[in-house]
Amino acid sequence: MKKITRNIAFGSIIGMAFSCTYDFPETPTSEPSQGEADFSKMVVIGDGIAAGFMDGALYTRGQQNSFAVQMAAQMETINGSGFNVPSINSENGFFAVGPGGVPLGRLILRTQNGTTAPAPIGTGDFPGPFSGDKASLNNFSVPNMTLGLALIPQTGGPNVPQNPAYNPYYARFATQPGVSTPIGDAASALANGGTFFTFWLGSSDVLGYAVGGASNPALLTSVSDFTGRFNAALGTFLATVPEAKGAVGNIPDLNVLPYFNLVPWNSLPLDAQTAAFVNQNFAAYNGGLVQLETMGAISAEERALRTVNFVAGQNGYLMTDENLTDLTGFGLPSIRQSNSSDKSTLTLSQVLGQPVNNNPQSIRGVSYPVEDTYVLTTVEQNEVQSRIDAFNQIIQSAVQSSDARLVLVDVKSFLNQVLQGGVRFNGQALTASIIPPNGGISVDGIHPNGRAHAFIANEFIEQINAKWGSNIPLINPNTVVGNDLPIN
Template sequence: MKRIPSILFLLSFGWLVSCQYTFPEAPVLAPDSGEADFSKMITIGSSITAGVMDGALYNRSQQNSFAVILAEQMKAAGGGAFNVPDIDAEVGSFILSPPGQLLGRLILRVNGGSITPEPIVPGNPIGPFTGDKSSINNFGVNGISLAGALFPEAGDSGNPNHPLFNPHYARFASNPGTSTLVGDAAAALADGGTFFVFWLGKNDVLPFAIAGGAVPELLTDDQDFLQAYQTALGAMLRANPEANGAVGNIPDLNSLPFFSTVPWNALPLSSALASLANGAYTQYNQVLDGVQQSGLLSESEKDLRQITFTAGQNGFVIEDKTLTDLRELGIPSIRLTNAQDKVSLTAAQVLGQVVGGNASAIQGVTIPLGDQFVLLPSEQALLAEKIDTFNQIIQSAVALEPDRLVLVDVRDLMNRVAEGTVNAGTVPLSNSIIPPNGGFSTDGIHPNARANAFLANHFIEAINQKWGSTIPLANPNAYMGNDLPR
């Protein structure tokens, strides 16, 4: 059986047509800080705050983070300098680089009739920040959880095997192995800071999501999240009792393009290939019939587990740990994907590939894809429940300081992007990685530069409403989306 191409999306003529972005004219109000003071803003958060795009932190992505755009707009209303721990990397280091390999950021490449995100080779090593650590304003760190932000092990480069170690924090930690990210951000706020943005918590659920729900331990315990969140936000509030702050919540990760770019029926088969593949499952399907007749399986589960391919687009074979365990009978817990599953973007790199040079061993056909490539319905429900719980904790924490804090409902913004109702003028922001209007970078998780401008505006609107300021909005159409495929 030949290798089946991992097609994500077809290249259309419209992609190659140049786009003229416009921005709607609006009444111009004189910029003013209102009841707030933006002269020294400090931001603390995870990868989006740092500026990660395309699976990496690199020069262009770092300078187009929502935090940098927000700070630039604040300058008109009395904002000051905003310093970031420069990464000094043109292509960065791909977050998911295999051990021993150095890959750079993802780009869209044309491969025959398909377009897929692929890393640039080689990537840039993560080097230490050599600038003035005491002048940093942006404490965004890729992959940082609440626990990681509170414990010195996150920055201890002498102990890189510790589960909390984070090389992205270690590179600019004020005192590696002793300082903490929250402590560093709080110290910067205490040193003349006047306003802060706090957006931690996403990485207490995101690792579980991008691992396809295969490792439940990646979800933070509810009580641990509550205690850590109160500790971290409390440290920022105490650092300067006069400083106000904007707090972001957690978006619905189920709706990310990481889980919507590869369709559940991404396996194209000809009549001949479908017939050949069905032959591999004839006995399996017959055994399932017998097990169902014996009463060990319901008819609905038998139907779910039976594997039959047809000519055209098909679901592919996956492991499903939620199925009745029949391994003692020699029956694996496998089935075909269906419309209720959410397939990860990383599945495109393995789906249809031949294993070990054996032409009959095909990923997703005769070899089931592992749980890490698909969010099952039960895993989606668990993820949504966790996000609901954590967002309630965030909302309650903000409500305890009504005069000093404003909640920025990032979840609402991202949901509206998914619904297709967000635009700048006549130019929409779509919930995809497809240029020119796709709002997510090529990793399917992080916003691109244009979407970061929308995100900065979302923060600005909440801040202006809360403190009567008139920070001008950024023009999202002045920021680029994803590069066209190469």
């Protein structure tokens, strides 16, 4: 196998132009007022978004720019009394473990060899214990927290191999690690003088499955489990303080996340000589497909789909596809080249075109098929979208059943407007990309950045104001930092 030079192009890291716009109304000039709601103490429960997780890490700037913190600051102009978060106290946070066990910090955009792509900023910090007053916290949001994890004490510990539920971000501020639960702690804070709450859980019940290429079914919450867990969690809040009102967020679609769009399906470059060499190695495989079509084992369409044919230039990469007809009995694997209907994950950029286990004859995407963890096929995309739609219907029904006390914030529709038309504030757009200055998704390609959090906070504020006749002032998102400019 000839050596293949890696030069993966990030097709979506380019500017986007939008013709349609959705302009936020100007900030009201009348005096702030609470209307029929009371914002003197707000309690927030959610997953990574509400916690301020961005750029692949929980770090101080992200935490302080979460939509919850920004919204609470606007409520303070009325009758709010401060908003406390379990401060992470880290400039760069923790993204991954680097060589020698050194923690690597948040992702940044770095330009090397003419390609701009996410990379760790350098040294970061492992999540340390929270040294503040746990009893005064307002934000109980935890990165990667599903509804199931929000309801069980194992989320707070102990940290042992037999406890896969352990989450270090909750353990650091749990009132009683291994005994208390995130929902229980948040409800206790609400019971202690709380008047308003924000509830935004559910995204992690499907997102964790999707970002792993839909390869681990255990990560996808069933509809029945989601129904029971969501109603139990939200019901706890409603029962704790019968007078408290709340805003409930729903789950965004995958199509707004650059994580699934930054690595093009045809991101494998080959020269003519290498393409011809690889094709020769697949001649027997392609011939076997022709024979199986003749035998009626597969259709002509599937034979064409599975045929491997590399060309000079940009190519679809070799990948596994479990949805293909099982031909292992004939000695043929379930492989094909990627096409425009597939969605590659951002993590594929780090391994595509590279030797597997340092074997120069085994090149991922060429002679070695890309694993399911790096790709969402059409079947998998439809599965994920179907689950998002079902979960959002459950959320909507729960809000409607307590209509007098709850308002639904349709974040899904809002972010789709960002994707389709470019939401604006004072003429400045917000786009569904990681490109500064207007890109609203942080460098991890999944979580909103600080500027997008300001837009999301405004969406919450708009719905709250409309529901209860409040006049919470809007934020100017253009004063909040988004993604940093790329560095060399």
